[in-house]
Amino acid sequence: MTDERHGVAGEVDGVLGSLADPTRRQLLDLLAARGEATATTLAERLPVSRQAVVKHLAVLDAAGLVDGRRVGREVRYAVRPAALDATARWMAALAADWDRRLATIKRVAEAAERDSPH
Amino acid sequence: MTDERHGVAGEVDGVLGSLADPTRRQLLDLLAARGEATATTLAERLPVSRQAVVKHLAVLDAAGLVDGRRVGREVRYAVRPAALDATARWMAALAADWDRRLATIKRVAEAAERDSPH
DNA sequence: CGCATGTGCAACTCTTGGGTTGCACATCTG
């Protein structure tokens, strides 16, 4: 149920792809609020069919954001923050990196401005 | 060129949607590396047409991740880390929230286990 | 001016992804 991915890049990729869909984010909120829930139960709280929910859960599972365990005839899904957390850190690092580069570029531009003022 | 959005939710939404596409992420990397670039220049470094790049830049601009300024007959785009940073914070907060809820649920479950052991 | 270069707009194709319905299979419960 939980397929392994290779590297942080792939993980981040999956998480971003999953989070792009609003229904999926809503699904995660519902799961976080309840701790555990089945596709059928979740579908009752959403304007979509159970099958649609199942597909979304499959995507979230592949991204590592959710985990499903079978209990008797039902499958209970729960949220798993690790992947989300990793992606948050990745984004923060990326933002910081951009800031760094932009600062450097700005500094260079100002230096050039001093050397040859118009 | 820079349309205003309302609220953090909308901003996060746009950023997540933008970041879901690999070409767009690549575009952001290129922009961060160069500081400034035109759609035509960027297209040369990518396996897609200039028009495709223009469309992607429009999406990124709407999400607030990029800003385009006209210089003569060309439009130079630059990365703008603010929105990315905001989304990173949002994600980190979300992850923390999930952790909190999961911890609570686990605690409750354990308490129930103590009260009525099987 | 005349040409090269860069952008903007529009129409079109094609694939992907979200969503649905229908039915078969498994599992609990009276």
Place this chain on the structure above:
DNA sequence: CAGATGTGCAACCCAAGAGTTGCACATGCG
């Protein structure tokens, strides 16, 4: 056992999005 409940699988529909091509318009430069 029989019915109820929950999942799984498959085929199908449809809109959105990524990408393309063609051409018109603007701006820089010899």
